[in-house]
Amino acid sequence: MSTKCVKRLVFLIVLLLMTACTPMPTARPVDGALSENPTQAEPSPIPQDAEDSVIVAPTMTPEPPKAASVNGQPIYLEDYERQLSQIEAALEAQLLAQGIDPNSPEGQETMAEMIARQSEWSLNMMIEQVLTEQAATEAGVTISDEEVNAYLQDMIEENNGEEAFQAKLAALGQTKEEAWEETRRQLLGMKMIQHVLDSIPTTAEHVHARHIYVDTREEAERILTQLQASADFAALARAHSQDTSTREHGGDLGFFPRGILVVPEVENAAFALQPGQFSGVIESPNGYHIVQVIERDPAREIGPENMRFLRDQAIQRWIEDLWKQAEIQHFIETG
Numbered sequence: 001m002s003t004k005c006v007k008r009l010v011f012l013i014v015l016l017l018m019t020a021c022t023p024m025p026t027a028r029p030v031d032g033a034l035s036e037n038p039t040q041a042e043p044s045p046i047p048q049d050a051e052d053s054v055i056v057a058p059t060m061t062p063e064p065p066k067a068a069s070v071n072g073q074p075i076y077l078e079d080y081e082r083q084l085s086q087i088e089a090a091l092e093a094q095l096l097a098q099g100i101d102p103n104s105p106e107g108q109e110t111m112a113e114m115i116a117r118q119s120e121w122s123l124n125m126m127i128e129q130v131l132t133e134q135a136a137t138e139a140g141v142t143i144s145d146e147e148v149n150a151y152l153q154d155m156i157e158e159n160n161g162e163e164a165f166q167a168k169l170a171a172l173g174q175t176k177e178e179a180w181e182e183t184r185r186q187l188l189g190m191k192m193i194q195h196v197l198d199s200i201p202t203t204a205e206h207v208h209a210r211h212i213y214v215d216t217r218e219e220a221e222r223i224l225t226q227l228q229a230s231a232d233f234a235a236l237a238r239a240h241s242q243d244t245s246t247r248e249h250g251g252d253l254g255f256f257p258r259g260i261l262v263v264p265e266v267e268n269a270a271f272a273l274q275p276g277q278f279s280g281v282i283e284s285p286n287g288y289h290i291v292q293v294i295e296r297d298p299a300r301e302i303g304p305e306n307m308r309f310l311r312d313q314a315i316q317r318w319i320e321d322l323w324k325q326a327e328i329q330h331f332i333e334t335g
Contacts, residue, residue, distance in 0.1 A: 120334035210251035220288035
């Protein structure tokens, strides 16, 4: 089995963004619903010997054990354990592709360590998948059967045809039906991520600013006094700033939109200033800063590097919000 094929199959089984084996509940007709025909048959008379009859209570099927619950939707223990076994099979395939015998002492030790780490990760991924499906339902985002079939067909072709693909799934402990459903969830997660990314604008207000960063408030106050006496900001930055990435350029941070700087105190100060103005001493967890704004642009195109950062931040915030807003119960210990 090629390393590429193994990685694709592992990805199919263990993805997140986006991404478990918990079936979504299906609607059922309400038992005892009235007939649409307004003409109702008369109820049968109660037999006189009803007192002697034996009434058998309906058998209630107990709910299977649960691993977790997400906003009231269960993740069953059986599904969690099946996913763990599939991950174990995928990890064995990875080791074989790397030339390591899973049954050797080295392979057994590696497998034990990886499975121990994967148990908590696996349940978290199942929870996140349910959260994603619930969010997709709320947002009206769906995946068609045709999209799933097309993606799965590409997988089959990459794995040298239907027979070879089925054999590899069997080796990983997964049926084609399970692979189809996992693919649907995988694609739904990817579409939800794109749904989040589509909300990020391509242009935004930017400021062009520079800053001076020092370790103590006393030094920052001395520099501020010199600035107030008309000293050159860039020259003071080159002489005193501890930010080695900007010091040689006079503290120049370039143009940036909101949400980019790693020190939000500096960013907030920059967006509060007009061109030519400089701030007072700003304290942050890193030290002390003075900020000056050179230019402002109300609608500047976001550059590729900044856009990548904003996209990553948007996805992270979206996932964190899903977890924060959810009611999650754990019924097993992992790790």
